[in-house]
Amino acid sequence: MSSHGSFTASDGQDYRISSADLGSGGFGAVFAGKRADGVEVAIKRVVGAATRGRAGERELDIALKIGQEPVAYLLAPYTWAYQGDDLLLVMPRARRNLREHLALHPGGLSDDEQLAVLHDATRGLVELSALGVVHRDFKPANLLLYEDHWCTADFGISRDLDVRTATVTFQHAGTLPYISPERWRGQPATHKSDLYALGCVAYEVCTGRQLFVGTQDEIQNQHLHAEIPALPVAPALARWVLRLLDKDPARRPQNARAALAALPRHMRAGGGLATAALAFQQRRHAQTVADANLTTLAVERANARRQGLADLADLCASAAEEAQAEVPDLRWEDDGHAHRFEVDAVRLALTLWLREPPLSASEPLIIAGEVLAFVRGHRRRLGNIVCERDGEQQVWYLDSFVAHALTGRQEDPQGFAEDVFFAERPHFEAGGIHTWVRQRRPLTADAIVELLAAAIREAARG
Numbered sequence: 356m357s358s359h360g361s362f363t364a365s366d367g368q369d370y371r372i373s374s375a376d377l378g379s380g381g382f383g384a385v386f387a388g389k390r391a392d393g394v395e396v397a398i399k400r401v402v403g404a405a406t407r408g409r410a411g412e413r414e415l416d417i418a419l420k421i422g423q424e425p426v427a428y429l430l431a432p433y434t435w436a437y438q439g440d441d442l443l444l445v446m447p448r449a450r451r452n453l454r455e456h457l458a459l460h461p462g463g464l465s466d467d468e469q470l471a472v473l474h475d476a477t478r479g480l481v482e483l484s485a486l487g488v489v490h491r492d493f494k495p496a497n498l499l500l501y502e503d504h505w506c507t508a509d510f511g512i513s514r515d516l517d518v519r520t521a522t523v524t525f526q527h528a529g530t531l532p533y534i535s536p537e538r539w540r541g542q543p544a545t546h547k548s549d550l551y552a553l554g555c556v557a558y559e560v561c562t563g564r565q566l567f568v569g570t571q572d573e574i575q576n577q578h579l580h581a582e583i584p585a586l587p588v589a590p591a592l593a594r595w596v597l598r599l600l601d602k603d604p605a606r607r608p609q610n611a612r613a614a615l616a617a618l619p620r621h622m623r624a625g626g627g628l629a630t631a632a633l634a635f636q637q638r639r640h641a642q643t644v645a646d647a648n649l650t651t652l653a654v655e656r657a658n659a660r661r662q663g664l665a666d667l668a669d670l671c672a673s674a675a676e677e678a679q680a681e682v683p684d685l686r687w688e689d690d691g692h693a694h695r696f697e698v699d700a701v702r703l704a705l706t707l708w709l710r711e712p713p714l715s716a717s718e719p720l721i722i723a724g725e726v727l728a729f730v731r732g733h734r735r736r737l738g739n740i741v742c743e744r745d746g747e748q749q750v751w752y753l754d755s756f757v758a759h760a761l762t763g764r765q766e767d768p769q770g771f772a773e774d775v776f777f778a779e780r781p782h783f784e785a786g787g788i789h790t791w792v793r794q795r796r797p798l799t800a801d802a803i804v805e806l807l808a809a810a811i812r813e814a815a816r817g
Contacts, residue, residue, distance in 0.1 A: 404442035430506035449499035466622035479507030480611035493552035547604035554599025590633035663742035674803035751798035
């Protein structure tokens with residue numbers, strides 16, 4: 356659709372859209388324009404807004420809400436019109452956005468300008484939160500230099516807290532490098548999410564570099580798990596930025612007003628007390644990251660354990676079905692802790708241990724247990740069963756162990772008791788020569804049937 360054309364807006368003034376593309380924002384493209392009296396403006400065309408109902412008019416609703424209040428650090432549209440199904444939002448013409456401004460200063464902004472930008476950006480969030488609006492796409496491209504200060508703009512995906520419908524409030528929208536950890540976890544956007552985005556912007560203002568870069572998965576992982584690199588600024592400002600970027604929303608400032616009150620007014624180098632306060636904040640940040648990672652690992656471990664138990668139950672059900680075709684009186688039971696196969700005087704038990712390995716991203720083990728055969732009252736440990744991560748998959752294995760040839764012992768393959776298994780496991784994982792040799796194969800329904808058949812044959816030999 357052409358960007359050219361004239362229209363009369365809701366203020367009764369005539370406007371003309373030029374071909375000069377000023378970029379995009381939210382769900383629309385922004386063009387240069389002029390009012391009939393020659394005043395330059397920016398005009399955002401929201402394509403198809405009329406066909407999306409309230410979702411298409413969300414930015415207009417918020418603009419009207421902002422227009423009812425005296426604000427100085429929010430740059431909202433001040434008039435509007437429809438052109439067919441498209442909504443045209445007329446806005447003041449800014450000089451540039453913060454992304455462009457930072458690109459013009461590759462050596463970085465001066466100390467005073469850094470503080471001025473952060474002051475204005477925080478003031479914008481103060482005004483926005485007072486209106487009950489969460490921005491949800493707070494980033495350098497949406498901070499515009501208008502007259503002599505930086506104004507927050509582009510409310511195309513903002514959330515009015517008075518509106519509860521997800522289809523209207525674009526629940527999952529945003530710009531990846533500025534999305535808070537809680538939003539990556541599927542929680543709704545709040546004012547605390549905007550404060551985290553402010554921290555991302557602040558890092559960029561202070562360093563000239565985006566905080567996290569990469570693919571979507573890489574950026575998500577960094578927001579959830581990575582520590583914040585050191586900031587080359589005064590301790591008080593570094594501490595302020597670190598608190599905004601806390602993974603835990605409860606550890607960020609209470610609100611934008613509290614963040615503004617805590618923002619340093621001068622870029623002082625700081626003495627011993629300021630340095631100590633920063634060191635404390637860095638330690639607390641590192642602990643929060645560690646706690647968040649442990650929580651994530653615990654959730655992943657619990658999910659993986661449930662998956663492993665379900666997979667083992669399916670394997671054993673298949674094995675029982677296969678074995679009953681040959682031994683009709685076979686019995687199989689699953690009590691959640693062990694799978695038992697019984698026929699006459701033979702019982703085969705796949706028993707799972709409750710002990711879990713330490714939480715660690717590098718530890719592949721999820722569940723472990725043992726395979727016990729009971730033949731005419733005599734018990735023998737045939738091997739161990741383990742469920743481990745293997746790349747993107749979880750795999751069940753049957754491990755058995757024989758004495759190394761150098762020991763001179765000749766023994767049948769066997770398994771380890773729980774304490775011995777966990778004591779010996781690090782040696783097997785590390786590789787190298789050991790007194791025991793591990794023999795591993797996938798645990799399948801056929802493998803379980805083979806174990807049961809071997810126990811039956813042993814009983815038959817008497």
